[in-house]
Amino acid sequence: xxxxxxxxxxxxxxxxxxxxxxxxxxxxxxxxxxxxxxxxxxxxxxxxxxxxxxxxxxxxxxxxxxxxxxxxxxxxxxxxxxxxxxxxxxxxxxxxxxxxxxxxxxxxxxxxxxxxxxxxxxxxxxxxxxxxxxxxxxxxxxxxxxxx
Amino acid sequence: xxxxxxxxxxxxxxxxxxxxxxxxxxxxxxxxxxxxxxxxxxxxxxxxxxxxxxxxxxxxxxxxxxxxxxxxxxxxxxxxxxxxxxxxxxxxxxxxxxxxxxxxxxxxxxxxxxxxxxxxxxxxxxxxxxxxxxxxxxxxxxxxxxxxxxxxxxxxxxxxxxxxxxxxxxxxxxxxxxxxxxxxxxxxxxxxxxxxxxxxxxxxxxxxxxxxxxxxxxxxxxxxxxxxxxxxxxxxxxxxxxxxxxxxxxxxxxx
Numbered sequence: 001x002x003x004x005x006x007x008x009x010x011x012x013x014x015x016x017x018x019x020x021x022x023x024x025x026x027x028x029x030x031x032x033x034x035x036x037x038x039x040x041x042x043x044x045x046x047x048x049x050x051x052x053x054x055x056x057x058x059x060x061x062x063x064x065x066x067x068x069x070x071x072x073x074x075x076x077x078x079x080x081x082x083x084x085x086x087x088x089x090x091x092x093x094x095x096x097x098x099x100x101x102x103x104x105x106x107x108x109x110x111x112x113x114x115x116x117x118x119x120x121x122x123x124x125x126x127x128x129x130x131x132x133x134x135x136x137x138x139x140x141x142x143x144x145x146x147x148x
Numbered sequence: 149x150x151x152x153x154x155x156x157x158x159x160x161x162x163x164x165x166x167x168x169x170x171x172x173x174x175x176x177x178x179x180x181x182x183x184x185x186x187x188x189x190x191x192x193x194x195x196x197x198x199x200x201x202x203x204x205x206x207x208x209x210x211x212x213x214x215x216x217x218x219x220x221x222x223x224x225x226x227x228x229x230x231x232x233x234x235x236x237x238x239x240x241x242x243x244x245x246x247x248x249x250x251x252x253x254x255x256x257x258x259x260x261x262x263x264x265x266x267x268x269x270x271x272x273x274x275x276x277x278x279x280x281x282x283x284x285x286x287x288x289x290x291x292x293x294x295x296x297x298x299x300x301x302x303x304x305x306x307x308x309x310x311x312x313x314x315x316x317x318x319x320x321x322x323x324x325x326x327x328x329x330x331x332x333x334x335x336x337x338x339x340x341x342x343x344x345x346x347x348x349x350x351x352x353x354x355x356x357x358x359x360x361x362x363x364x365x366x367x368x369x370x371x372x373x374x375x376x377x378x379x380x381x382x383x384x385x386x387x388x389x390x391x392x393x394x395x396x397x398x399x400x401x402x403x
Contacts, residue, residue: 019206055380057327064323069315090315096308097315101323104316108391 052116053109061105062098069094157340161264161333181268184260188249196245217245221386228390229397236393239279243272244386251332251378255371263381264332266325273325276389284396295395324388328381335374342367 015021073090077083167178199214207215221241225233247263254261262268284292296313297306342363349360 016205019204023206051376051380052384055327055331055377055384057330060323060326060330061319064319064326065315068319068322072315072318090311093308093311094315096312097319100312100316101319108387 052112056105056109058102058105061101065098065101066091066094069097157337157344160260160336160340163265180260181262181265184250184253184262185268188246188253188262191249191253192245195249224383224386225390228387229394232397233390233393236279236283236390240386240389240393243276243389244382247272247328247385248379248382251382252375254332254336255374255378261332261336263328264336266329269325269329270321272385273321276324276392277321280392280396283393284399287397288399291399292396295399320388320392324385328385331377331381335370335377339367339370339374342370 069090069092070087072094073087076086076090080086164180165177166180166183169176169178196214196217199210202208202211204211218241221244222234222237225237225240229236250262250268253259254263281292284295288294296310296317298309298313301309345363346360346367349356349363
């Protein structure tokens with residue numbers, strides 16, 4: 001990727017570390033500023049997790065399963081001419097699947113919230129925090145925290 | 149056009165034909181929805197290709213944005229679908245960027261929000277759904293259907309659990325598409341309804357025109373919220389795609 005000899009315009013390319021050194025100096029300068037970053041990050045992550053929870057409309061999870069269940073039963077009744085029997089059975093199964101969906105979504109939201117809380121507490125140890133909204137949680141053991 | 153949007157909060161979702169086209173008896177006209185999809189694809193392509201042109205070791209802002217987008221999706225895929233899931237990184241990244249750009253372009257006034265149409269989101273959700281089934285069948289053959297049979301469940305309860313798991317599985321494309329579509333539809337409608345309040349309260353005059361500052365502030369707040377929703381929904385779509393792919397790749401192995 002970084003094969004170009006003159007990445008940052010230092011034509012000779014005599015020192016490949018020059019751009020990194022310059023960045024290091026800028027970071028040092030930033031760190032010496034009297035601004036406080038860490039508390040803001042913590043507040044933001046709490047906000048993030050609630051927003052993530054809101055992004056999942058749990059009602060959608062539920063209704064989708066009920067609709068699919070009811071639809072399956074209805075189609076089955078049409079095919080077998082079995083009156084409302086299959087519709088009723090699959091409607092109830094759909095409700096069960098709806099609860100399952102809601103439970104799984106809730107687990108996912110909880111896992112995400114725990115992840116963010118961990119990140120926030122890890123961030124507090126640092127005196128300078130990058131705005132890593134990408135959840136760049138390399139320190140996490142095996143990941144897959146979000147798996148329901 | 150401007151008049152209609154002010155009067156009717158749902159006018160913004162109307163699909164208009166720009167270039168009528170027919171394939172046999174199929175209507176494949178180029179519409180404003182098609183136009184904004186093309187714009188989104190062009191936007192993503194330009195954002196990515198122009199952003200990494202300098203390929204600097206220490207990135208500038210634009211390159212940093214591109215790298216963050218890449219890293220963000222890559223981390224999402226790795227943590228939800230494992231290292232093997234990275235094979236599907238191009239799929240997830242494409243979906244994420246497309247949804248994100250459609251949502252964000254939809255925030256431009258008088259533009260068209262492609263993702264507020266359920267047929268678009270459902271097409272993407274079905275694509276993910278069928279990919280999961282295909283990948284699962286290719287990797288595990290018929291063992292893929294063990295997905296519906298949770299391990300460690302007493303056998304007498306299976307006749308109840310398997311249909312429930314099956315319905316839950318089949319409802320995935322529905323909830324995946326409805327979530328995105330409903331969020332975009334509701335948010336954009338709310339914006340226009342508030343805007344309509346401002347206009348009619350101003351027209352009423354007197355005390356009302358002073359009070360119209362309320363819905364005006366509401367619009368400012370909701371606009372900010374909508375930008376958050378635009379990102380969040382693209383992220384949720386990507387995360388769920390990864391989780392579903394993880395099911396297809398790993399079955400029950402790592403519970």
